[in-house]
Amino acid sequence: MSNVFEVAGDVSLFGLRAVTSLFRRPIEGDQIRQQLAEVGSKSLLLVIAAGFALGAVLTLHTRSTLVTFGATAWIPTVQALAFFLEIGPLVTGLLVAGRVGSGIGAVLSNMRATEQIDAIESLSIDSFKYLVVPRIIACTIALPILTIFLDFSGVLGGFLAEYAASRLSFQMYIAQSFASFEWSNFYPPTVKTAVFGFIIGTVSAFLGYTTNEGARGVGRAATRSVVISSLLIIVIDVLLIKLIFFIFPESAI
Amino acid sequence: MTTEAATAVAFKHVSKSFGAKRILRDVSFDVPAGEALCILGRSGTGKSVTLKLIISLLKPDSGDIWIEQEEICGLKETEISRVRRKVGFLFQDAALFDSLNLYDNLALPLLRLTNKTPDEVDFVIDRVLSSVGLEGDKRKMPSELSGGMRKRAGLARALVLEPKILLADEPSSGLDRITAAEIDELLLRQKAEHNTTLIVVTHDVRGAKRVGDRIAVLDRGALIADGTVDEIVHSENEIARNLMSE
Numbered sequence: 472m473s474n475v476f477e478v479a480g481d482v483s484l485f486g487l488r489a490v491t492s493l494f495r496r497p498i499e500g501d502q503i504r505q506q507l508a509e510v511g512s513k514s515l516l517l518v519i520a521a522g523f524a525l526g527a528v529l530t531l532h533t534r535s536t537l538v539t540f541g542a543t544a545w546i547p548t549v550q551a552l553a554f555f556l557e558i559g560p561l562v563t564g565l566l567v568a569g570r571v572g573s574g575i576g577a578v579l580s581n582m583r584a585t586e587q588i589d590a591i592e593s594l595s596i597d598s599f600k601y602l603v604v605p606r607i608i609a610c611t612i613a614l615p616i617l618t619i620f621l622d623f624s625g626v627l628g629g630f631l632a633e634y635a636a637s638r639l640s641f642q643m644y645i646a647q648s649f650a651s652f653e654w655s656n657f658y659p660p661t662v663k664t665a666v667f668g669f670i671i672g673t674v675s676a677f678l679g680y681t682t683n684e685g686a687r688g689v690g691r692a693a694t695r696s697v698v699i700s701s702l703l704i705i706v707i708d709v710l711l712i713k714l715i716f717f718i719f720p721e722s723a724i
Numbered sequence: 725m726t727t728e729a730a731t732a733v734a735f736k737h738v739s740k741s742f743g744a745k746r747i748l749r750d751v752s753f754d755v756p757a758g759e760a761l762c763i764l765g766r767s768g769t770g771k772s773v774t775l776k777l778i779i780s781l782l783k784p785d786s787g788d789i790w791i792e793q794e795e796i797c798g799l800k801e802t803e804i805s806r807v808r809r810k811v812g813f814l815f816q817d818a819a820l821f822d823s824l825n826l827y828d829n830l831a832l833p834l835l836r837l838t839n840k841t842p843d844e845v846d847f848v849i850d851r852v853l854s855s856v857g858l859e860g861d862k863r864k865m866p867s868e869l870s871g872g873m874r875k876r877a878g879l880a881r882a883l884v885l886e887p888k889i890l891l892a893d894e895p896s897s898g899l900d901r902i903t904a905a906e907i908d909e910l911l912l913r914q915k916a917e918h919n920t921t922l923i924v925v926t927h928d929v930r931g932a933k934r935v936g937d938r939i940a941v942l943d944r945g946a947l948i949a950d951g952t953v954d955e956i957v958h959s960e961n962e963i964a965r966n967l968m969s970e
Contacts, residue, residue, distance in 0.1 A: 497836070582821075590819035593779050593812075594833040594885070595805040 526628025576696030579679025614668030738787030762936030818878030
C-alpha cells in the first residue's frame with residue numbers, strides 16, 4: 472500500500488515539474504505542434520467513428536424502451552444530454568488513453584532503453600522539457616477538442632438511427648436535442664476532459680520516462696500507461712462530477 | 725579551485741554504487757588534453773558508468789570529477805549543460821533519435837544550442853557527415869542504416885558541436901574487424917586534426933592498442949592498472965597482463 476502512495480507522490484511531482492517547466496524557455500513550439508498532430512489529428516477518425524456508432528446504438532436501445540412509455544419525442548434530448556454530459560467526455564478519455572497513452576509510454580520507454588534520452592541530455596538539451604512537457608500539453612489541449620467531435624458525431628449517429636425509424640427531420644432532431652440544453656451542460660463536462668488529458672499525458676510520460684527495465688520495460692510501460700490512466704480517469708470523473716454539481720447546481724439533472 | 729591546466733578529465737577517488745551493488749571503488753585517473761585513454765575491462769566492471777559520470781548523466785557517491793579546470797559534481801543543472809558542451813558522447817548503439825532522419829539528428833543540437841543560420845547548419849552537417857563518409861545518406865532514417873553506418877552517424881552527431889573531449893562507449897561492438905578498424909581510424913583522425921581528448925571504453929584489446937596512448941584496466945570496479953600499452957603488457961597485475969594478451 473505504501474508503494475502505491477509512493478508512486479502516486481512521484482507521479483504528482485512529475486506532473487508538477489511539467490507545469491513549472493511550461494514557463495521556462497525554450498517553449499518547444501515545434502514539439503507541441505508535432506504532438507498535437509499525433510494526439511489530436513491521428514485520433515480524430517477513431518473518436519468520430521466511436522461517437523457515431525455509440526450514438527446510433529444508444530438511440531436504438533433508448534427507442535425500444537421509450538416507445539413503451541410513448542416518450543419517443545424525448546430521444547433527441549436524452550441523446551444529446553447523455554453525450555455532452557458524460558458519454559462524450561468519458562469515452563473520449565478512455566479511447567485516447569488506449570491509443571495515445573500506450574504510445575507515449577512505449578515511445579519514451581524505448582527511448583530510455585536505447586539511451587536516446589541520455590543522448591539528448593548529453594547534447595545539453597533538457598530531455599524532460601523536450602520530450603515530456605509537449606506530450607502533456609498536447610494531451611491536455613487535444614482532449615476537449617476531440618470530446619466535442621465525439622459529442623457531435625454521437626448526435627449525428629443518433630439522428631441517423633432515429634431517421635431510419637421515424638423519418639424525423641434533421642432540423643427537428645437538432646431543435647429537440649438542444650431545446651433544454653444550457654451552457655452548463657456543455658462547458659464544465661468538456662473542460663473536465665482537459666484534466667483527463669493531463670492525467671493521460673502525465674501518467675504515460677512518467678511510466679515511459681522513468682522506466683529502467685530495458686526492452687522488457689517497453690511493453691510494460693505501454694500496458695501500465697493504458698490501465699492506470701483509464702482507472703484514474705474513471706475515478707477522477709466521479710470526483711469532477713461532484714465538483715461540477717457543486718459549482719453549477721443547474722447542470723444536475 | 726583549479727586542477728592542472730593541461731588536464732582534460734580527472735577522476736579523484738570516485739566511488740559509485742547502485743543500491744547494494746558497488747560499481748566503482750575509489751577510482752582515480754587523469755587524462756591530459758589531447759591524449760587518448762582506453763578503458764579496458766570485463767563486462768560489469770563499471771566502464772560505461774565511468775563515461776556517464778564524466779558527462780554527469782550519473783552522480784558519484786563520493787569523490788570529485790574535473791572537466792578541464794572545473795569540478796562538476798557540485799554544479800547546478802544549468803551549469804552542467806555548459807560543461808556538457810565541451811564533451812561529445814558516442815553511445816554503444818549510437819542512440820540516434822529514431823523519429824528523425826540523419827540530417828535532423830545532427831541539426832537538433834546545432835539549431836538549439838548555437839546561433840548558426842540554416843545555411844551555416846547545412847554547411848556544418850555536410851562537413852561532419854563527409855568526414856565520417858556519410859555525405860550521401862543525410863536523408864536516411866536511422867532504421868535504414870547498417871551497424872557501421874549507425875556508429876559513424878553517432879560519431880558525427882557527437883562531433884557536430886566540436887567538443888574538446890570525445891567519449892566513446894564500445895565503438896567497435898557489434899562490428900566486423902574491418903569496420904571496427906575504420907571507426908578507430910575516424911577517432912584517431914579526430915584526435916590528430918582537432919587535438920580532441922579521447923576516452924574510449926572497449927572490450928576490443930586490438931582497438932585499444934591501436935587508439936590508446938594510455939590504457940586503464942578496471943576490474944570489479946577498481947582501477948588495477950594504468951599506463952602505456954607496454955607498461956600494461958608488463959604490468960605486475962596478472963589480470964591486466966592476461967587481458968592485454970587476449
